[in-house]
Amino acid sequence: MPYSKKHKERTRKSILESAQSLFSSKGFSAVTVNEVMQDCSLTRGAFYAHFKSKSELYSEALKFSATNSELAKMKPKETSSKEWLSQLLNGYLSIEHVNGEKPCPLAFLATDIVSQDKTAKKAYAHTYKNMNKIIIEYAGADAPRNKDDILSLTSMIIGAVAVSRTIEDKSLVKKILASCRQQVRSMLDGI
Amino acid sequence: MPYSKKHKERTRKSILESAQSLFSSKGFSAVTVNEVMQDCSLTRGAFYAHFKSKSELYSEALKFSATNSELAKMKPKETSSKEWLSQLLNGYLSIEHVNGEKPCPLAFLATDIVSQDKTAKKAYAHTYKNMNKIIIEYAGADAPRNKDDILSLTSMIIGAVAVSRTIEDKSLVKKILASCRQQVRSMLDGI
DNA sequence: ATCTATATATGATAAAGGTCATATTTAGAT
DNA sequence: ATCTAAATATGACCTTTATCATATATAGAT
Incomplete structure (x- = not known):
């Protein structure tokens, strides 16, 4: 099993942080999946290992931001x-x-x-x-x-x-x- | 000169009415130029005889709605x-x-x-x-x-x-x- | 060192939609 | 009736972007 156990979790969190900040300032459709990923130094391909759609990301980012x-x-x-x-x-x-x-x-x-x-x-x-x-x-x-x-x-x-x-x-x-x-x-x- | 003088003006107003209502309920990017035109029984081709872009329509609809x-x-x-x-x-x-x-x-x-x-x-x-x-x-x-x-x-x-x-x-x-x-x-x- | 499951990157696909070029229709002027 | 400029419709183009299939890189287990 490659990557430490917490690696994926950390990546997910970092995606959520970028998403939260970008969605908040520009809204759902003005933000691109690619843009979110680049904001945390990843490429769009990795995205779908963490979330199943842009909509899901949006909701998760919303929940995440509530706790933060x-x-x-x-x-x-x-x-x-x-x-x-x-x-x-x-x-x-x-x-x-x-x-x-x-x-x-x-x-x-x-x-x-x-x-x-x-x-x-x-x-x-x-x-x-x-x-x-x-x-x-x-x-x-x-x-x-x-x-x-x-x-x-x-x-x-x-x-x-x-x-x-x-x-x-x-x-x-x-x-x-x-x-x-x-x-x-x-x-x-x-x- | 075809069409009565006021025809174009009326059409423009009708586009603005549809735009106002659609933009208000769905926001800029969830509304399509085509959708606006169909809402007033026209096709997208006619649009650019009245406005030079979707953005211009949005602003004009905003002004229009203020007066109404x-x-x-x-x-x-x-x-x-x-x-x-x-x-x-x-x-x-x-x-x-x-x-x-x-x-x-x-x-x-x-x-x-x-x-x-x-x-x-x-x-x-x-x-x-x-x-x-x-x-x-x-x-x-x-x-x-x-x-x-x-x-x-x-x-x-x-x-x-x-x-x-x-x-x-x-x-x-x-x-x-x-x-x-x-x-x-x-x-x-x-x- | 090597093997392997998993994470990430790359490239491809396809759909949506704004815009424009071109064809067609309209109704007032003659 | 016909002619014509203006309005409208149709079809095409091209960009953007979400999504997925495939290739590659990573790091823990052996």
Whole structure:
């Protein structure tokens, strides 16, 4: 048995990392299987030893990115939940995020998902529900009394990032993000 | 000179209508020039007498849809501005909108625009600014004191519709929309 | 050192779709 | 009725790209 046991697993992971980053920034059809493979220094032939189609890769990349997202990161013990939540949300509503550092697929792929298969949609929905859950948990006592209220908050931050990515006028982008950060504070008071 | 003067103009408009509807629901690359033409009972050959490329069509469809949107519709004289605004926002945050009736490209194409050319981005930004302006106008005295606050409201409604389109669980979609309608009322009080 | 299962690379195939060249049809002007 | 410029249709071309078949290289087991 050639190659160490973990070799394939590592390659798969590296493909997923490239895929995640490329799909997030360009969407499903603007990304090529070949492009993904070259991004991790492989050629397209190797691809089908890992995934059975480009669609499968897309869904797997989506799942992968959920487990690697900022939101999924463990809170440092020395930071309070509220402080941590505040950092997460400010990071989410930042120019850096809009520019593509650690892109959140919920915002970057929102309309792209619509034309993908059920598996992709399921992965997206799962990530979305998880985002709501995590925010509520960290907000603790400052979470909205009515749990569904969180849905408008996540709509807002996802929408803000999605729209901001299309806007070339950076001063307008800053205003959008600032306005949402402000609004977040008023929705989760104490944050 | 064959065909009445207005014939070509009418055909162009009909192409734009089909394009608007198809692009909005499926995005740029999932729509085919041929598909657009067949949708208005023409064949692909006629296309290039009207537009010089698929990209140009996309941008033109975006501009076209801005002038035909619900938001651009004239307010009936017998309806108060606030009442009208309330109707507009409730319509925006409705299942029917999510399902594709009179789709707003700001929500339906948010992430699609990112991979398009400058012309498309400009058209998108223009429509976006216009949405903010119109809401502020109709809100009148109830508009946010700080005009930039409107940006978080539009982020929210655009995000809500964009996300809702991806979610197959209709009961969750209803909750998202309801939560945003509620939030709109609290942001524009008196509405 | 050699053997071998597995990973990766190379080359081929085929389908899709944007674009254009050419043929055909249309309806207003004469 | 006929003529003609403009609109539309048809057929072809060519690029792109997902996918697969086949060849090669890798590294652990012997």
